[in-house]
Amino acid sequence: MANYAKKIIQAAMAKRYDEAVAHVYSYRTSYLKIANSKVDSIVTKDEESGSLFVSSKKRVFHTNIDRLSDSSIAAALRVAGANINGLQSKDDYNGIAQGPFKYAKEAGCDAKIVNYDNDLLCDVAYTAINSALDAGADNVAGTLIMSASKSTLSTSKDVNEEEESAYARLSLRTFVKGFSAQNVTAAKRLKDLKPEGFASSTAELAGMATKTGRISSGKYDVIYMQQPSGALFSMVNEMACIGNVETGGFLTGKLGKEIAHKSLTIYDDGGNPGLMSTSRFDEEGHPTQRTALVGDGKLLTYLHNNSTAIKYKTKSTGNAGLILPSPNVSVIKHDKKIGKLDDLIRRVDKGILVTNTWYTRFSNYLSGDFSTVPRDIAIYIEKGSPKFAIKQVDVGSATGIRVSENIIRMMKNVECSANDSIQTASWDADGYFVTPSVLVSGVSVTTA
């Protein structure tokens, strides 16, 4: 595969483009669907393909390479040649990163995941299902993914790097007596996935309601557990990408300004091999890194590729995207750590424990006004104790509350966190995040 990437670059540069980037990859990925506490079906994808980026006189062009064959490469070059001169030049384009670069050592892949089969998928799935049922779940649903991939990136600026990756990811929703909880765990080593403990803790969370009750619209202190905390605050990483700054997001014009509680730190981490979905290099071959986005209450930087970094007279943060930068893993930390989740609950006089959110939608990306729906079990807390699970909509037994807030105001009101940081993901947000449960004061909550 490495040869294909080099071959594409050689063929592109023979056409006298100023620059070229070829990214080729192959992967095998399976999705096992869990429904009604059984394995429902399995989908397996076996693919190989790539992409070609070329620039000429500040005109930039991007196309896919359908499969790794000489005819597909020739087709991609033909499409580039036929179309690039008809494009408008991008006057603020400043080129891809110049290599060669030194990269961190590759961590290697878990052979158990690389060589997975249906039997292994089903073993892991039923381990999780049975564990959740044993912990009191009356229904279990979810998706188990195993994936192994190889990729090579070559550029005309002295980059030629290969990478292998393998991971397992389990998303599980457990139902207990009309309430549910959902979590995601992922690992690069199968032994780190721990489906048994993960499934039982998800079932225990769904089953924590001893009684139900209703609340009124108003201001509450809200504890966001890891999944909603990450889904909400990782939007900082997304909106720190310079493309979103230029087109109007809640971080536009905020560089150096106060946007968060002084003790809240948010990083963009692309290079940590211990994290999911990281790589040693970005899409132009620049080494990835950990970048502090928010610190001491202020927005410290935006996220750049080589071209946008030159435009803004700064350095690449290793976030290419050839057309525009894109975020890596969001890492959220709070200096004031208050023991376990229970200790966080004890600090709340009148509040809500939110275990998951979905359909986070902005009424104005520039101002940061949004609302989001706590989807799974949410617990009303009074005087430091969980009182009841919130249940307000009768037809579908839904949890009838909605958070209506401003993202910057909410970041300023993050009072403290538990010492329970984990890496997870959410259906409601792109990518992965590492975050503890956090306590946010004075959150506006509405009900039906």
Add this chain to the structure above:
Amino acid sequence: MSEMEDYSELVGYAISSAEKHDVDYADAYLQSANGRSYAVEQGRLNGSSYYEKSGIRIRLVKDKRLYTFTTNKMDKDKIGKLISGYKGFNGVDTVLSGEKAVTAKYKVEERKKLADADVLKDLLEIDKVLSKTKHMKFRSLYGMVGKVKTVFQNTDGSVIEAAIPAAQSFASITVESGRETRQRFLQFGGVGGYELLNRSKIEDTLLDEAKALVNVIDKGVRLSDSEMKRIRNVVIAPEITGIAVHESIGHPNEADRVFLREAAQAGTSYINKDNLGLEIGSPAVTIIDDPTIPNSNGFYLYDDEGVRSRPRTIVRDGIQDELLLNRSYARVLGKKSNAAARSDYYSNEPLIRMANTYLKPGSATFEELISEARDGVYIKSFMEWNIDDTRSFSRYQGSEAYMIKGGRLGKPVKNYRLESKTIDFWHAVRLVDREFELFLGNCGKGEPMQGVPVTMGGASALLSFG
């Protein structure tokens, strides 16, 4: 857009290979797609992308277990190995409804050829107009044209070929007046040729939207929470009707939610196997999902399981009537499929999806809706919306909205939000407009997330809450 290599013989090969392995059922779905897209932001071309891709999906049901393979490695040897490598598993029984074998070939015409379309020029022209518009702070435009050819074959004897062109454009605008901003996202186009992206119509729409948003900023009033709660009469325009029919009627009537197959990510439903036929709304409410509307974003004549599409009446005169079905859930209910199985690409499994969902028009005029409302709010468009897991509790935040006073439209309202239970919302429908409009959307569902093109809309309606 060039002609692509023809891999259609692989479809027949896959089916004959599957038949040799003693399967209960198999289908093969070949997809070849090509197209191009452009993003123009703040007056400059930020990026363009061209693609040509093809691949095949093979679904096997053997010993009642469903297994799906997808690959873009288009050779017989690879496909043969995928089929012969099938291995069963301990899981759910999958049995499909019996459906008539079909041989069909259809294509959607392009009245203006996509190959000749100068999409970039049009986007830059629209941007130029927007850039000269007072109060315009940010603007992003995206345009794409593309074609998809599919070949479907199954072990029932169906062979279906389709050729579907599509043209779409997205626009995002932010206006500013004083220190206040408002935003709007809009989508244009559908299934067909470049005639669906009329530049001057898009320009006019965006200019009208910008003007209306500035008017809301400059002249709009803010309601307190208690004032909002006191509002009993709300007139919703087709854009609001559309998001409401899609989110609170269409999704909860997808059988894979009702029977909890998609419970983990897509969510569940207030409809369950024991309350089919539920009274969801007033007798004025009839909601239809129709894939056969020509040139609509959700158009198709055969679904991804080879079943002929038709309009589906989800709610008839206020009563839940028809779930959206694929062959698997049709069998569970002892019915025929109503052709709701769709995938976004060959590389994903078909799920149960909507197409074009709308509130059936009534007999009133818009003026009658406003007049009958007497005092209340008219919501013309929205930005923010969301809904809970069972689709029982939704909110639509007005982007452009107006007070109704004495049966006439009054001042704009800045912050009105309609937040209610699904059952209350649809029971509140008192009068339905005779006019009809559809809006484009991309509907996301599942893991991996699949986005399929849809439309949603219908008639304006007067809602009177008790």
